Each structure stands twice: as C-alpha cells, then as structure tokens.
Amino acid sequence: MTTATASEYAAAPDVPIEDLMACPHCDALYVARLPEPGGRAVCRDCHTVLISPRRKAGARIIAMTLAVMILVISALFFPFLDINAQGFGNSTSILDAASSFRSGYMTFLSIVVAAAIIVIPLVRTMLIVYVLTPVVFDFKPWPQARRAFRLSQELKPWAMAEIFAIGCAVALVKVADLANIGFGPAFWMFAVLVILVLVNDNYLCTWSVWKSLELEEE
Amino acid sequence: MACRRCARVWPMGQERCSRCGSRLESRDPASLQKVWAWWVAGVIAYIPANIYPMLSTNTLVSSTENTIVGGAVEIAKYGSYGVAAIILIASVLIPVGKFLAIAFLAISARRGSSVPARKRTHLYEIVEFIGRWSMIDVFVVAILSSLVQLSVVASIRPGPAAFTFALSVIFTMLSAQSFDPRLIWDARFRGTKRTRR
Known part of the structure; x- marks a missing residue:
C-alpha cells in the first residue's frame, strides 16, 4: 500500500x-x-x-535477530557442503570457504570474504539488538545507542550473506557434472538465515527508530 | 539543511546532527571528485580481473586455467546456458553497466541531462542495490576452491583475477556511495532564484 x-x-x-x-x-x-x-x-x-512503520516491529526484529545470531554461529561449525568423486571425498564448512585464499596477497581476500559473510552480518545484528531492546521495553537507551545504530546502517551494504547463498547455488551447478554434492546441516541453516536477514531489513523503519531514540532520551 | 542518515532537519550552519551524530553538509563539494577517484580505481582493477585466470582446475587428465569469460564459455559448451548466463551477467554485464551508469550520473549531475531526475534517482538506486551482487563470483571461487580438493582426481585453486575482481567490486561500491543523489535534484531549482539550502 x-x-x-x-x-x-x-x-x-x-x-x-x-x-x-x-x-x-x-x-x-x-x-x-x-x-x-x-x-x-x-x-x-x-x-x-x-x-514505513509496522506494528510490533521492534519485538519481531529482536526475535528474528537473535535467531540470526544463533544460526550464524552454529552454521560456522557444521559442515556446509560435501563432495564425492571416484572414491575421494571432502567436506567444507563456511570457515573453510572463507579461508580458502591462503597464500600471500590472497589472505586479504580471505579477510574480505570472512568479513562479508560472517563478521559484518553478526556485528550488525548485535548492534540492532543493542539499540532496539531498550526502545521496545521502554528503558532509557543504552549508552552510545545512536552511534551503534548509525554504524549498523553504514555496514548494511557490506553484509553479503545472501549473496554468498546464491554463490553456493552457482558453485553447485558448476561442479555438478564433476562430482556428487551433498548438503550439510549448515547449508540449511544458512538458507533460513538469509531469509530472516532479508525480512528483518524490510521490517526496520530507520526513521521510527531515530525518532524513538530521540524521544526516549529527552 | 538535512541529515542524510536520519532525515532530521537542522538550521543552516550546524555541523553535526544532534540526533544521530553524522556530520552535516548541505552538499559535499568533493562528492564528485571522490566518485571519480573510486571509479577510476575500480576500472583499473577490473582490467587485470579479465586478463588473468580466475580459477585453475587440475584434474587427472588435464590442468586448465580459466578467465571469467573463458569459464563462462566453457560452461556454455557443456550445455548449462543458464549458469553461463548468470556468470556473464554477474561478472561482465553488471560491472560494466555500473561503470557506465555511475559515469553518466556524475556527468549529468554537473551538466544537467534530458533524462528526468526521477529516472536518474531510480538508476542510482539500482546501482546501489546491484553493486553488492557482483561479489557473487568471488564467493563462487571461494566455495569451489575449498570444496573441490580431491587430491589427484580434481582440485581447484583461486587465480589472481579473484583478487583484483574483488577489489574492483569494492571500489565501485565506494564510488556509488560517495555520489550524493541530491545533486541530481539540485537542477530542479536551476533557472529560478535559488538559495542554497
């Protein structure tokens, strides 16, 4: 509407x-x-x-954000994809994927990938919980809430978990005729996570948050 | 004068937004300079990204090195036209389109343009939204090279192009972010008596 x-x-x-x-x-x-x-x-x-305010958006965002946090952390430790070809097998986790550029200047790329798919999404969700919890439960905002919210908005374009998920799909098709691919538990966690992140961003009305931060501090 | 981060309005001359703490600027005078600087860096990084191999695949029988376009052609040969199209769109069409779009926006912000401001703002939003998706190729390389490690049967290793391609994507994202979309709309006051807000 x-x-x-x-x-x-x-x-x-x-x-x-x-x-x-x-x-x-x-x-x-x-x-x-x-x-x-x-x-x-x-x-x-x-x-x-x-x-674009939504009713009870704050509580929903906090709930979803906590879910995202749990999913990210657990997705890190389970196998993500496994592969089998002619008797040889290998399974990989998200951490393996992020650290696959190991030699020399490629290390920079590992850092970028790890930041984009793990660190930045995680930091963003934590910042949002930190800012919104007092707003939803009518406390005084926690110290530095404004700076925290600003940072979370600035990080938004750099959180690329959903792009990584599509990247998986492309990678799967690329090697599909080379070997058998299986999905690990982390793959499904990551799929849920991507949907949560997208819905969450859609729910967050930045103007309303700024307004309530301003009102609460007065 | 308005805060770009939280949309709060302040009297002219205030330096920092008291609501969110962002620095306030009516218009960033160096905006276009920053745009062009990151743009040039992005274009320069994009050239080696297409010349050097993105992936090197070692199998029992052969060892091949693929550039971005070469890889897509290879996949198309096997009949997976859909995947080849995704790769070509994500790593050739979108980056090149982005370079052109940002250049057009920056030039038209200074000279004016016959394209309506609303359409140009729309273009800017598309560029901002789509920019991150070019990283998909880097992620594919990361996944493939950690997954396909089957000793002698097949192994995939990242090539130097993955590095420069990632740099190029980051630079163009920064370029798009330094562009101040309000410059597009300043032209609506041109011709009338205009006071700088």
Whole structure:
C-alpha cells in the first residue's frame, strides 16, 4: 500500500523544525507524520520510501535477530557442503570457504570474504539488538545507542550473506557434472538465515527508530 | 539543511546532527571528485580481473586455467546456458553497466541531462542495490576452491583475477556511495532564484 502522508513543507511554513524531515535522496522537505497502520510515506519527487512503520516491529526484529545470531554461529561449525568423486571425498564448512585464499596477497581476500559473510552480518545484528531492546521495553537507551545504530546502517551494504547463498547455488551447478554434492546441516541453516536477514531489513523503519531514540532520551 | 542518515532537519550552519551524530553538509563539494577517484580505481582493477585466470582446475587428465569469460564459455559448451548466463551477467554485464551508469550520473549531475531526475534517482538506486551482487563470483571461487580438493582426481585453486575482481567490486561500491543523489535534484531549482539550502 502506498500512501503519501508526509505533506509538503510549503503547505505549513510555521511548523517547528523538529517535526520536519528531508528526503535523504533528493532533499525535498516534508512535515513528518506517522502514516496509518500498514501505510507508508513516500517522497513525492523521487519515490524514496521515507517512513514505513509496522506494528510490533521492534519485538519481531529482536526475535528474528537473535535467531540470526544463533544460526550464524552454529552454521560456522557444521559442515556446509560435501563432495564425492571416484572414491575421494571432502567436506567444507563456511570457515573453510572463507579461508580458502591462503597464500600471500590472497589472505586479504580471505579477510574480505570472512568479513562479508560472517563478521559484518553478526556485528550488525548485535548492534540492532543493542539499540532496539531498550526502545521496545521502554528503558532509557543504552549508552552510545545512536552511534551503534548509525554504524549498523553504514555496514548494511557490506553484509553479503545472501549473496554468498546464491554463490553456493552457482558453485553447485558448476561442479555438478564433476562430482556428487551433498548438503550439510549448515547449508540449511544458512538458507533460513538469509531469509530472516532479508525480512528483518524490510521490517526496520530507520526513521521510527531515530525518532524513538530521540524521544526516549529527552 | 538535512541529515542524510536520519532525515532530521537542522538550521543552516550546524555541523553535526544532534540526533544521530553524522556530520552535516548541505552538499559535499568533493562528492564528485571522490566518485571519480573510486571509479577510476575500480576500472583499473577490473582490467587485470579479465586478463588473468580466475580459477585453475587440475584434474587427472588435464590442468586448465580459466578467465571469467573463458569459464563462462566453457560452461556454455557443456550445455548449462543458464549458469553461463548468470556468470556473464554477474561478472561482465553488471560491472560494466555500473561503470557506465555511475559515469553518466556524475556527468549529468554537473551538466544537467534530458533524462528526468526521477529516472536518474531510480538508476542510482539500482546501482546501489546491484553493486553488492557482483561479489557473487568471488564467493563462487571461494566455495569451489575449498570444496573441490580431491587430491589427484580434481582440485581447484583461486587465480589472481579473484583478487583484483574483488577489489574492483569494492571500489565501485565506494564510488556509488560517495555520489550524493541530491545533486541530481539540485537542477530542479536551476533557472529560478535559488538559495542554497
């Protein structure tokens, strides 16, 4: 459902500055107002989604984020994929995949892969739990909550767990005629994890979080 | 003046957003310079990524080294056109398209363009969204080279192109992030009396 509920600033020039919001993509100025349940506010000029609150989103996000954390950590230690060809077999875990670039300057690549598929998604989920728990349960925000939330937003494009999952599919097809491939438990955990991460990001309305952080601290 | 991170509006001249702590800038004057710097770095890293092999496969009978395009052609020969297409799209079409799109956005932000601003913003969002997906090739190499280690029967090792390709993807992501999409929209005030917000 798309409803533009942020009215344009020009219509109400005497609104206090706290109630204004600017579109982060095109700088159009609006009077921020919560849209009706299920609706969302969209920028009239560039169609960027400005506000999209969901009911009970906070508690759901925390629950899903905890699930993500458990899945990431357990997926690390179980075998991910195994392979069999002419009597030779090998199984690999996510950690093996990340550390497969071992020699010389390739180590850098190992660090990048490990960061993109394990460290950054994990750090992001922890930051989000840290920021949202006080908001949901009506405490005073924990120290540095704003910095934590900002960091979690800055890390967003660098968390690539879902891309890794599609990468697995491509890799599987590539070697399918070379050998037999089996899925380990970690593969299924990772599949669930990817879906959770995507749904979670969809639920998080950054504007609402900033607003509540601001209100709680006053 | 607006905060790009949390959309809070502040009076002109304030240096830091008191809500989220980001540095405030009406427009980043060096935005386009940063875009071009990362862009050039990305293009330079992309060249060796296509010349050097991405993977080297050793089997009982043969040892082959494949570049990105070579690998895709090989797979197509075996009849898996779908996979070949995914690889070509993810590692050739998307990176090249991204280079062109960012260059177009940066040039048109300065000179103006006949393409409507809304369409260009849309293009920017696509570039931002799709940029990360180019990493898929690096991940495929990582998975393959840790999985396919079957002593003499078959083993796969990463080649130097994996490294430069990853660099190229990272550089272009940084290039897209340094672009300030508000520059696209500044043109809507051109021609009228415009005060800098």
